[in-house]
Amino acid sequence: MFVSSHLFFLLAIMIFFSFYFVSYLVGIAHCSAVHHQLSLDFYSKSCPQLDQLVSSVTSRRFRDFPVSGPATIRLFFHDCFVEVRKDVGDNKSLAPEGFEAVDEVKALVETKCPAVVSCADILAIAARDFVHLAGGPYYQVKKGRRDSKVSLASKVKLNLPRANSTIDELLRLFTSKGLSLADLVALSGAHTIGFSHCDQFLGRLYNYKGTKKPDPFIDPRLLKALQMSCPHFGGNTDIVAPFDVQTPFLFDHMYYGNLEANMGLLASDQALFLDNRTRPLVQAFGKDKAKFFEAFSLGMEKMGAIRIKRGKKGEVRRVCSKHNKSG
Ligand code: HEM
Numbered sequence: 001m002f003v004s005s006h007l008f009f010l011l012a013i014m015i016f017f018s019f020y021f022v023s024y025l026v027g028i029a030h031c032s033a034v035h036h037q038l039s040l041d042f043y044s045k046s047c048p049q050l051d052q053l054v055s056s057v058t059s060r061r062f063r064d065f066p067v068s069g070p071a072t073i074r075l076f077f078h079d080c081f082v083e084v085r086k087d088v089g090d091n092k093s094l095a096p097e098g099f100e101a102v103d104e105v106k107a108l109v110e111t112k113c114p115a116v117v118s119c120a121d122i123l124a125i126a127a128r129d130f131v132h133l134a135g136g137p138y139y140q141v142k143k144g145r146r147d148s149k150v151s152l153a154s155k156v157k158l159n160l161p162r163a164n165s166t167i168d169e170l171l172r173l174f175t176s177k178g179l180s181l182a183d184l185v186a187l188s189g190a191h192t193i194g195f196s197h198c199d200q201f202l203g204r205l206y207n208y209k210g211t212k213k214p215d216p217f218i219d220p221r222l223l224k225a226l227q228m229s230c231p232h233f234g235g236n237t238d239i240v241a242p243f244d245v246q247t248p249f250l251f252d253h254m255y256y257g258n259l260e261a262n263m264g265l266l267a268s269d270q271a272l273f274l275d276n277r278t279r280p281l282v283q284a285f286g287k288d289k290a291k292f293f294e295a296f297s298l299g300m301e302k303m304g305a306i307r308i309k310r311g312k313k314g315e316v317r318r319v320c321s322k323h324n325k326s327g
């Protein structure tokens with residue numbers, strides 16, 4: 001009896017301590033995870049005026065070079081999905097205005113807070129500013145990213161969607177980055193502003209999937225207009241068409257209404273309405289701007305946290321278009 005109650009006591013103590021020990025470990029893991037996460041006040045001591053510095057440039061650029069907005073938002077998307085290199089494949093179509101906007105902000109920030117603020121954080125804040133300036137939601141940007149030390153050309157193709165990607169392919173790519181179906185539909189809504197070159201949708205106009213006919217899911221009037229701007233052969237490769245023919249410069253939820261009316265520009269846009277899985281969200285966002293804005297803000301936050309670099313894994317570049325090592 002004595003032995004067993006003694007044993008019981010011992011066991012109780014062991015259980016108590018093992019709990020304590022485990023929760024202690026969990027506590028550390030938790031703390032370190034929190035420590036490494038992005039935060040709203042990351043530069044509150046080292047560069048308290050960061051938001052104002054960025055917005056002084058973005059608001060001027062928005063007025064003087066309106067294309068800076070869509071260019072910067074798209075650059076942010078590419079930078080999150082694959083460390084951006086301007087010179088490779090699908091990234092070649094990135095408009096220079098995005099890089100220029102980031103370089104200009106960075107130059108100003110370097111004069112006030114030298115060598116502390118990463119290009120990746122500047123890009124995230126500038127993209128948010130441009131969304132808001134164009135009429136979209138204003139959301140808080142968490143900071144603390146560092147810049148990548150390398151960028152591999154070989155990664156670009158695999159990590160970016162194509163204008164004729166299927167929903168299966170888009171879902172596979174987005175979920176591989178930790179993004180959901182709702183994020184895919186909401187983030188594609190960035191195509192409520194901006195333009196695309198003809199070659200991205202030419203197949204839809206003249207020879208859809210080898211049929212030698214146009215894509216049946218394209219509004220006949222839009223088809224005519226696009227065929228006028230983008231001839232089958234020998235067209236000017238600089239010509240672009242707006243993603244959202246109704247309000248190409250306004251960040252609203254018109255993109256989704258367009259999809260419901262077969263007025264999506266890329267096959268990947270129109271596919272969001274044609275697929276049963278994504279159609280309900282297209283309809284919901286088309287009806288409710290506030291719902292779209294909320295989902296878009298959440299998507300941007302999640303996208304901005306994909307495989308972020310922290311500590312020694314990254315660097316703070318002095319000039320955004322150059323790695324420190326390559327000079
Ligand atoms: C879902 C898959 C997506 C595909 C297949 C796609 C594809 C494209 C293509 C082909 C262009 C036109 C490039 C050109 O010819 O100049 C473009 C432009 C653009 N994309 Fe996307 N995109 C996708 C998602 C996104 C996301 C998630 C965002 C941002 C959150 C985004 C923002 C933009 C913007 C703002 C433009 C206009 C750029 C400008 O006018 O300079 N896209 N996209």
Ligand SMILES: [Ca+2]
Pocket residue numbers: 192193244246247248249250251252253254255
């Ligand atoms: Ca619009």
